[in-house]
Amino acid sequence: MGSSIEIETFVRYANRKYDLIFIDGDHSYEFVKKDIKTALYLNVPYILLDDFTGPDAPCRIAAKELGLTFVKEYTNIHNNSNISCGFFINPYYNPSLDLSQIKKEVEEHIVVEAPKPAPIGAFKKLTKLFVKK
Numbered sequence: 001m002g003s004s005i006e007i008e009t010f011v012r013y014a015n016r017k018y019d020l021i022f023i024d025g026d027h028s029y030e031f032v033k034k035d036i037k038t039a040l041y042l043n044v045p046y047i048l049l050d051d052f053t054g055p056d057a058p059c060r061i062a063a064k065e066l067g068l069t070f071v072k073e074y075t076n077i078h079n080n081s082n083i084s085c086g087f088f089i090n091p092y093y094n095p096s097l098d099l100s101q102i103k104k105e106v107e108e109h110i111v112v113e114a115p116k117p118a119p120i121g122a123f124k125k126l127t128k129l130f131v132k133k
Contacts (some may be wrong), residue, residue, distance in 0.1 A: 005027060014099045024050035029058035036066050037067055045093040052086035 021039040025031065032049070036059075039047050049059040052073060063070070068088035075084040 020046040033062040
């Protein structure tokens with residue numbers, strides 16, 4: 001998809017619907033958490049995280065902190081190695097959510113005001129849509 005730290009990643013993919021996003025990139029805690037947030041912003045119902053092995057795996061910790069619902073761990077998926085993947089349900093998923101307005105706000109910010117920092121207000125609005133009630 002692209003880098004989760006770039007606002008353009010959200011803009012590029014916000015007009016599509018996804019059934020599942022597989023996250024396998026920079027495996028540091030900071031970046032995997034950003035990758036998961038991008039998947040949440042894209043309103044995907046299912047997320048599969050690579051390198052899920054061990055209780056201290058950064059993706060395991062980030063998924064728990066962000067409130068993903070754990071379903072299953074798949075082991076030995078990389079040519080008989082010890083590496084596993086974690087399968088999760090996005091508890092914030094909303095099948096009727098339309099990202100087009102938020103996408104438009106983000107695009108306008110990029111076009112009109114770039115290269116200022118990302119439009120935090122748009123992301124805060126989007127994040128509120130995912131808060132459990």
